[in-house]
Amino acid sequence: WNRRHLYRHSRKVPGPHGLPLLGNLFDFTGTPSEIYDKTTKYFETYPNLAKVWFGPKLVYGVSKPEYLEKIFSSLTSFDKEESYRKFGGAFLGDGLLTASLPTWKRHRKIILPIFNQKVLNSFVEIFAKHFQFLNDEMEKHVGREFDLYELLTRCTLDITCETIMGVEVGTQKGELFLFKWLDRILEITYLRQYSIWYHFDFMFKWTQLHKENLRLIGELNRFTEELINKKRVQVSTGCTPNRKSLLDLLLESSAEKLTTDEIKDEMQTFIIAASDTTAVTACFILVMLGMHPQIQNRVLEETNLILGPDGRLEYQDIPRFEYTSRVIKETVRLFPPGPYVARHIEADLPLEENLVLPKGASVLLGLIHVQRSTEFWKDPLKFDPDRFLPKEVEKIYPHSYVPFASGPRTCVGKKYALMSLTTMVATVVRKFKIGTEYKSVDEIKLKTNMVIRPQTGFKVWLELRK
Ligand code: HEM
Structure with a gap:
């Protein structure tokens, strides 16, 4: 019955022809670049x-x-598509990203009040410290073209670990154990995602990749659990640090408690959700600034005006970075790090009078396509931060700008991301003039691994400012 129900509703909607039984199974295979191109063509057609x-x-x-x-x-349509759990379940567990309704409700109710503005303000010093270190690392590359990605991922991993779990992992200083585990776990996740044969558990189970994945996830789980247990002892003996991480606050909170396993899932979810998204967005921002020297100058002027040439950035300064905030918003319009969000339809969902998404179907929401659509954006591939001037924001077509999703399952890290990225921009532009070979947004061909990135990397060159 279920299949007939799906079939009946699907007939009302266009789509590419498929093979009998297999459907379009082989239409979306290939490398991450090929799959991204095919998906884009599908959304455009x-x-x-x-x-x-x-x-x-x-x-x-x-x-x-x-x-x-x-x-x-x-x-x-609240529940995530089954592939989230299938591919990410082993390290995300029942964290917010993958949790189903009852668990999600309980966890989000506990986490949201803790992840408040005051706590975010206390993180700014940590952001500034690590971006300062990033500047020193970047200085080693002055004068030649290089790819920003690895430096930024190392930096954002350090920031996430310190703010979320209260631990300094020293990735930027060369302590690469966590960086390597996560990098490889994510690599195996998308190797699996892109091979149809590996989608079948009974086939994947026999591969070396599966064994390696289990070993790495075991290491990661042990690392997180040991940390939680250490922090528990600190809380019970009253020896907690002055500046609290999300983990310290969760353990200290008098609200309903999460178990060690639940906290572990949340910590790993936050690390995954926060570090790569912020890293690629930071890279895209710097590439956009390199491509648009006048915009870069305006950002520099704003920074100098607020901080002076040598001043330290403090949390009170962040709301004053109005132009920089528009640059960040415009960057995630053109390059939302998670370009697609997938959900499962639990019960028939009417979209219009004669149009229903049937129970049992999945939906892939093309955030990047609506954000680049000529229907809702004038000259959509033009990088224009002033689209986000207060008087222009009112004109944005509702739900044509959703880089952080929307509704009850919207991103919990939006403010964190904006604050951290503002700190990054202010730190980097004061030290370097940024340039890039890319001439236009159109020229940056994309691919998706877990998040989007350019097929040919985040290539920039830097010049030290006087
Ligand atoms: C530019 C940066 C970021 C963007 C564009 C972004 C975007 C998103 C999007 C689109 C979702 C919805 C995913 C889905 O429904 O499948 C999401 C969820 C989430 N994000 Fe972010 N994110 C960013 C940074 C962060 C940061 C820094 C954190 C943590 C500090 C974070 C934590 C989360 C969590 C925990 C969820 C799951 C929320 C839930 O289901 O309740 N994100 N994010």
Whole structure:
């Protein structure tokens, strides 16, 4: 019955022809670049709403803002698509990203009040310290073209570990154990994602990759659990640090307690959700500044005006970075680090009078497509931070700008990300003039691993400012 139900509803929606039984299973295979290109073509050929069949699985591609709003706000489409758990479940467990409704509700109710503005303000010093170190590392590359990505991922991993778990892992200083585990775990995750044969548990289970993955996740779990246990002792003996991480605060909180296992899942979820998204966004911002020297000058002027040439950035300064904040917003419009979000439809979800997303289907929400659509954005591939001037923001078509998703499952780290990225920009532009060979946004061909990135890397060159 279920398959007939899916089939009946899917007929009303356009989509590419598929093979009998297999459907479009082989239409979206290839390297991360090829898959990104194919998915983009699919969203462009079938704007608003389209369908594909992956064997018995019905997947809708959605990019119409009104539909995005319905899907983001409905409890019927609240649960994540099964691939989140299949590929990420082993290290994300029941953390916010993957949790289903009852667990999610309980965890989010405990975490949100703790992750408040006062706590975020206390993180700014940590952001500034690590971005300062980043500047020193970047200085070693002055005068020649290089790829920003590794320096930024090391830096954001240090920041995330210190703010979220209260531990200095020293990745920027060359302590690479955690960096290597996470890097390889994520690599195996997307190697698995991109090979159809590895989607089948019974096939993947026999591979060397699976064994390696289990070993690495075991190491990661042990690391996080030991840390939680150490922190528990600190809390029970009253020897807690002055500046609290999310982990310290969770353990100290008098609200309902999470178990060690639950906290471990949340810590690993936060590390994964925070570090790579912030790193690639930071890289894209610097590439955009390199591509647009006048915008870079305006950012520098703003920074000098607020901080003076040598002043230290403090949390009170952050709201004054109005132009920089527009640069960040425009960057995540063009390059949302998570370009797609996938959900599972739990019960029939009406989109319009004669249009229903049937129970059992999956939806892939094309955030990047709506954010680059000519229908909602004038000259969409032009990098123009002034789209986010207060008087222009009012004109943005509702739900055509959703880099942090929206509705109850919206990103919990949005403010954290904006504060950390502002600190990064202010630190880097004061020291370096940034340049890049990329001439236009259109020229930056993208691929997705876990997050998007350019097919040919984040290539920039730096010059020391006088
Ligand atoms: C530019 C940076 C970031 C962007 C664009 C971004 C975007 C997103 C998006 C689109 C989602 C929804 C994912 C989905 O429904 O599948 C999400 C969820 C989430 N993000 Fe972020 N994120 C960013 C940074 C961060 C940071 C810095 C943190 C933590 C400090 C964080 C923590 C989370 C968590 C925990 C969730 C799951 C929320 C839930 O389901 O309740 N993110 N993010």
